[in-house]
Amino acid sequence: MGEKTEISELYDLADQYVKEGRYEEAIGLYRKLSEVHPENDSIVMSVACAYRDMGKLSDAILCLERLLAKELKRKTFTGFAFDELVKIYRDEGNHARLIEICEAAVSAQPDDISLMVTLGNAHLASGEAGRAVDAFERLAKMDPDAPAIFCNLGKAYAAAGDFEDAENAYEKAVSLEPEDSHRFYNELGNVFFRAGQYGRAETALKKSLEHHPDQPLVLCDLGDVFVKQGRPDDANLSYENAIKLDPASSGVYYNRLGNTLAGECYGKMAIDAFEKAVSEDPLNPFYYLSLVRSCEAEGCCDKAQIFYEKAKALGVFS
Numbered sequence: 001m002g003e004k005t006e007i008s009e010l011y012d013l014a015d016q017y018v019k020e021g022r023y024e025e026a027i028g029l030y031r032k033l034s035e036v037h038p039e040n041d042s043i044v045m046s047v048a049c050a051y052r053d054m055g056k057l058s059d060a061i062l063c064l065e066r067l068l069a070k071e072l073k074r075k076t077f078t079g080f081a082f083d084e085l086v087k088i089y090r091d092e093g094n095h096a097r098l099i100e101i102c103e104a105a106v107s108a109q110p111d112d113i114s115l116m117v118t119l120g121n122a123h124l125a126s127g128e129a130g131r132a133v134d135a136f137e138r139l140a141k142m143d144p145d146a147p148a149i150f151c152n153l154g155k156a157y158a159a160a161g162d163f164e165d166a167e168n169a170y171e172k173a174v175s176l177e178p179e180d181s182h183r184f185y186n187e188l189g190n191v192f193f194r195a196g197q198y199g200r201a202e203t204a205l206k207k208s209l210e211h212h213p214d215q216p217l218v219l220c221d222l223g224d225v226f227v228k229q230g231r232p233d234d235a236n237l238s239y240e241n242a243i244k245l246d247p248a249s250s251g252v253y254y255n256r257l258g259n260t261l262a263g264e265c266y267g268k269m270a271i272d273a274f275e276k277a278v279s280e281d282p283l284n285p286f287y288y289l290s291l292v293r294s295c296e297a298e299g300c301c302d303k304a305q306i307f308y309e310k311a312k313a314l315g316v317f318s
Contacts, residue, residue, distance in 0.1 A: 007033060014046065023054035041067055045080055052088075061088060068101060072108045077115075079105070086118060095126035113143055120152060129160035147173035147180070151187060158191045163200060166191065170204075182212035189221060198228045216242035220253060227260050232269050235260070239273075251281035258290055267298040278307070285316045 010029055017026035027050050034043045048063035067081035082105055089098035102119035109115055120135035136153035143149055154169035170188040174181045185208035192201035205222045209215060223238035239257045243250045258273035274291035281287060288311040295304035 007036065011043075018046075018050055018053065021054075023050045026050050041070065041078075041080075045084075048081075048084065052084075057088065061085070064088075068104075072104055077105070077109045077112065079115075090125070095122065098122045099126060099128075111142075113139060113146075113149075116142070117149070117152065120156065124156060124159055127159075129156060132156040133160055133162075145176060147176040147184070150176070151184060154188060155191055158195050158197075163192070163195070163197055167200070167204075182208045182215065182218075185211065186215070186218050186221070189218075189225070193221070193225060193228075198225050201225045202229070214245055216246040216249070216253070219245070220256060223257060224260050227264050227266070232261060232264075232266050236269070236273075251277045251284060251287065254280060255284075255287050255290060258294065262290075262294055262297070267294060270294045271298060271300070271303075283314060283316055285311065288316055 010033055014026045014029035014033070017023070017029065027047055030043050030047045030050065034040065034047070037043060044063055044067055048060045048067070051057070051060035051063065064081045064085050068085060071078055071081055082101065085101055086098065089095075089101070099119070099122045102115065102122050105115045106112070106119050116135055116139050120132050120139065123129070123132035123135060133153070133156040136149060136156050139146075139149045140153055150169045150173040154166040154173070157163070157166035157169055167188065170184050173184045177184075185204045189201045189204035189208060192198070192204055202222065202225050205218055205225065208218050209222070212218075219238050219242035223235040223242070226232070226235035226238060235257065239253055243253050246253070254273050254277035258270045258277060261267075261273060262270035271291065271294045274287060274294055277284070277287040278291055288307060292304045292308050292311075295301070295307065
């Protein structure tokens with residue numbers, strides 16, 4: 001009983017050191033505990049987290065990789081080290097190693113759907129669209145009633161340039177969960193938008209609005225599509241409809257419209273949108289900054305100076 005109490009106290013003290021940022025001292029205590037209980041993986045996990053928090057990521061990875069090797073040998077895959085390594089390798093952009101550990105995990109647990117999803121997304125992130133398609137097609141056979149899997153498959157098809165199959169995959173998701181059809185079509189519209197398929201994006205977003213008209217953000221998305229298509233007047237109308245649905249966010253929407261228009265060289269229309277944003281929220285410094293910059297870009301220096309001085313008078317700029 002006494003030994004257990006002492007060990008518990010050491011663990012609590014080590015955890016306290018971590019909270020206080022005394023990482024070296026915490027790691028020293030964790031290592032003492034590990035010597036007493038070498039089979040206790042949670043202690044090694046605590047060491048890895050302490051290294052991570054103190055900025056010694058390479059040391060954290062070494063600990064986690066050792067834990068992962070043990071996890072992969074067990075019938076029951078806990079995945080604690082795996083999950084942490086996935087986060088680290090994603091953040092680092094280390095796609096090669098991320099795919100390696102995902103493939104190892106899937107090999108060890110071939111029936112684990114979540115692991116296969118992680119692998120498919122890792123392939124997508126690395127630009128390996130064909131391999132992502134293979135992973136999600138396999139998943140669709142494993143779980144043919146999961147709409148989320150068909151959405152992932154649609155993203156993979158789109159990344160591979162197969163837009164018709166991308167649309168079909170999302171339509172399958174809609175058929176499986178029709179009450180969420182507006183969400184699926186909105187997601188599909190954004191997938192097509194990022195792929196530069198603006199006509200397809202417009203169709204998908206309009207379907208989303210047909211199923212659920214009261215979606216101001218979808219109307220903004222549609223407005224962005226119109227700008228890309230060279231239809232700024234339609235974009236203005238779509239954003240105005242969004243503002244009617246959500247007038248409290250009008251400044252945010254006008255500012256977004258201004259940025260979208262400015263990005264496609266509709267400078268004078270962008271100025272109008274930023275002026276409306278400023279009118280809706282006259283104490284927001286970002287709106288003034290966008291407006292001043294757009295005025296300067298269009299050669300309207302006098303107007304830019306007027307708004308700059310107005311912002312200063314209101315205390316928006318120091």
